[in-house]
Amino acid sequence: MSYCLFCHVSYTDTWSWASLLGLSSAPLLCQPCERKLTLIQGDICRICGRSFSLFPEEYRQGDCCYDCIRWEEDEEWKGVLQQNRSLYVYNDFLKEVIAKIKYRGDAELIKAFYPVAHTNMKSISQNAVIVPIPLSNERQYERGFNQAELFALSMNRNVNLLLNRKTHEEKQSKKTRNERMEKKNNPFVVEEPSKVNGKRIVLVDDVYTTGTTLRYAAKVLIEAKAKNVSSITLAR
Amino acid sequence: MRFVSFLLNNRLTIAPERFMKDPDLKPVPFSELPEIEPQPLNSAYKFDEKLKQLLFGKMLLLDEIPFSLEEIHEHYENGYLGYIAGIMKTKYGWKCNRCGNEKDRLFASFSCFRCKNEKCVYCRNCIMMGRVSMCTPLLSWTGPKVKWDSENELVWQGELSAGQQVASDRFVESVGKRGELLIWAVCGAGKTEVLFKGIEKALKMGLRVCIATPRTDVVLELTPRLKAVFPNTVIACYYGGSEEREIPAQLVITTTHQLYRFKHAFNVMVVDEVDAFPYSYDQTLQHAVSCAVQHEHLFIYLSATPSRKMKKAVKQGQLSCVKIPIRFHGFPLPEPKMVWSGEWKKRLERRKLPPAFVAWIKEQAASRRRAMIFVSSVSIIEKVTTIIQKHVDVSVDFVHAEDPLRKQKVEQFRQGEIQLLVTTTILERGVTVPFLDVAVLGADHEVFTESALVQMAGRAGRSKDDHIGQVLFFHYGKSLSMLSAIHHIREMNKEAKL
Numbered sequence: 198m199s200y201c202l203f204c205h206v207s208y209t210d211t212w213s214w215a216s217l218l219g220l221s222s223a224p225l226l227c228q229p230c231e232r233k234l235t236l237i238q239g240d241i242c243r244i245c246g247r248s249f250s251l252f253p254e255e256y257r258q259g260d261c262c263y264d265c266i267r268w269e270e271d272e273e274w275k276g277v278l279q280q281n282r283s284l285y286v287y288n289d290f291l292k293e294v295i296a297k298i299k300y301r302g303d304a305e306l307i308k309a310f311y312p313v314a315h316t317n318m319k320s321i322s323q324n325a326v327i328v329p330i331p332l333s334n335e336r337q338y339e340r341g342f343n344q345a346e347l348f349a350l351s352m353n354r355n356v357n358l359l360l361n362r363k364t365h366e367e368k369q370s371k372k373t374r375n376e377r378m379e380k381k382n383n384p385f386v387v388e389e390p391s392k393v394n395g396k397r398i399v400l401v402d403d404v405y406t407t408g409t410t411l412r413y414a415a416k417v418l419i420e421a422k423a424k425n426v427s428s429i430t431l432a433r
Numbered sequence: 434m435r436f437v438s439f440l441l442n443n444r445l446t447i448a449p450e451r452f453m454k455d456p457d458l459k460p461v462p463f464s465e466l467p468e469i470e471p472q473p474l475n476s477a478y479k480f481d482e483k484l485k486q487l488l489f490g491k492m493l494l495l496d497e498i499p500f501s502l503e504e505i506h507e508h509y510e511n512g513y514l515g516y517i518a519g520i521m522k523t524k525y526g527w528k529c530n531r532c533g534n535e536k537d538r539l540f541a542s543f544s545c546f547r548c549k550n551e552k553c554v555y556c557r558n559c560i561m562m563g564r565v566s567m568c569t570p571l572l573s574w575t576g577p578k579v580k581w582d583s584e585n586e587l588v589w590q591g592e593l594s595a596g597q598q599v600a601s602d603r604f605v606e607s608v609g610k611r612g613e614l615l616i617w618a619v620c621g622a623g624k625t626e627v628l629f630k631g632i633e634k635a636l637k638m639g640l641r642v643c644i645a646t647p648r649t650d651v652v653l654e655l656t657p658r659l660k661a662v663f664p665n666t667v668i669a670c671y672y673g674g675s676e677e678r679e680i681p682a683q684l685v686i687t688t689t690h691q692l693y694r695f696k697h698a699f700n701v702m703v704v705d706e707v708d709a710f711p712y713s714y715d716q717t718l719q720h721a722v723s724c725a726v727q728h729e730h731l732f733i734y735l736s737a738t739p740s741r742k743m744k745k746a747v748k749q750g751q752l753s754c755v756k757i758p759i760r761f762h763g764f765p766l767p768e769p770k771m772v773w774s775g776e777w778k779k780r781l782e783r784r785k786l787p788p789a790f791v792a793w794i795k796e797q798a799a800s801r802r803r804a805m806i807f808v809s810s811v812s813i814i815e816k817v818t819t820i821i822q823k824h825v826d827v828s829v830d831f832v833h834a835e836d837p838l839r840k841q842k843v844e845q846f847r848q849g850e851i852q853l854l855v856t857t858t859i860l861e862r863g864v865t866v867p868f869l870d871v872a873v874l875g876a877d878h879e880v881f882t883e884s885a886l887v888q889m890a891g892r893a894g895r896s897k898d899d900h901i902g903q904v905l906f907f908h909y910g911k912s913l914s915m916l917s918a919i920h921h922i923r924e925m926n927k928e929a930k931l
Contacts, residue, residue, distance in 0.1 A: 301564065
């Protein structure tokens, strides 16, 4: 008997050979809550990892989505972020879950996704330097924790806090895409460039919305001579 | 946040870490401080009136108070404000001082950036109201009390039925004393009007009154009604997302959950639907209610279907009780009829409905009367709806607790745009629609308890112009709950005739 980390209802775990052998895993949620999540599978954008089945065909060109093509056409941003992979579609339910974690401060709830992140992201996170997207000091004090850092712990106990966020900007979620892209000063700084040099870096964040935050972080890492930078997020 | 403790004038005093630069004082998370006494009240201090209004009778987190830490702490130093630990260590584990939660599985810890503690324990039970953790103190007002205005005339022309009058008198009589009173009123008895006179008396005596109900819908419905009849009284309503929080109102209408934020605030506490989920089920809500009242208090419980425990207490004379066995319009409650309908579960698997039910639904559609059809679970709700749609030509829809269109559909049903509404137990309480019949498909299912069935039956015949609604229990074998529900309704009707 377990208790759903989101709605606190008791439930019995489903049993299967695959889960016993560690080939598949489920979030630590009751079945009704789990059913409200949509795992990203099948045909996805080569770069940002979004599911093609969820948006109009005209925004797709080959194996890329239109947003990523726009990024790649820009000389400044070309190839900065090698690829992003996300676990779940950022639907209403996941929005509610993430809001509970971030804005209500329920740190424990992120652990619901540990098993799935661990199994599904193994191939990407292995032998890479895991770097969570940091919060500014003010924001981290307000929350008491950094959700990206907690999420990163699911993939590797050895999380490297190599980035620092300088300014206390307005919350990303309150801005439009253009406002986000226009941001002139990159808020991120590399703390220990020696640990980045020549390494394969995997950034970890909670949500990939426009990809701006991750690209800003990737940019300073590339400038510090990282071999390449990709990213993992919980939601897309 | 971290605090330091030190002796000042022979009294143990605390201060937030950043106010004391003394390197000898070791900052610790709030819960690790030694027990502190309140500071003596400095009557010469000019306290902030706004802070008093916000904090009086409450227990809030620092994040909920729009004042600087300097201002807040100054009020503490002068004895106008008290700090209490949010999380307390107990013999067996932890206790949340806001919601009273002591269940181990509802506590978790995280590496806290505020108090630098690797395992800062916090309460997950009341997390939706902001995090209470080992390093967050709860703040309350310890200065002078808020004085209430004595202008509290009741402006109401309506008349009470004989049954309502008796209950109203009992309530009025109890005001000013301490104790408990159960008002056991049948569905449709008109509970709100019964409260008017008693509330008026309490307000005039300068007492603070609270009406707590489990559901937001009820808060939203009650508030304008009470504001209309008490035009001179400061009234505030509290529910998740409400904005009237900074007014120190003498009359408060709130969801039971919001009571977590109050402390020693009320003299008269009216608990609506005491038997209903989640109040009856969640001990922390009961804790919240008992913390929200002052030492001298009166509890008024409202219910149409009191729990067995309450009925027993009444019988043994431990709980005083007044019954309103008759509806405000003076007509008896419709008695449910039981209709045997075979193995409804198996039929449903074959996408069919019992013949008796189909016959009724056709009749109902032809009669142009509205009907609520209760089913046992959300999982079959769509199936039942589609099968009904095949049989009849009228508008049929379904609604359940998590339906995003819930409000809209209920409104459409009220307007008559939907004639037949298939639903789960969410609509068992509070919904009043005239010209309505009720059917329970699979009434023998275990989710339908006695009180649920009584409540569902109570939806029918609520208006004066249509007091004979039909109530049908379609079943495959009578259950004990069905029989007790019918017995319950008969007893009430019998009592009404006396």
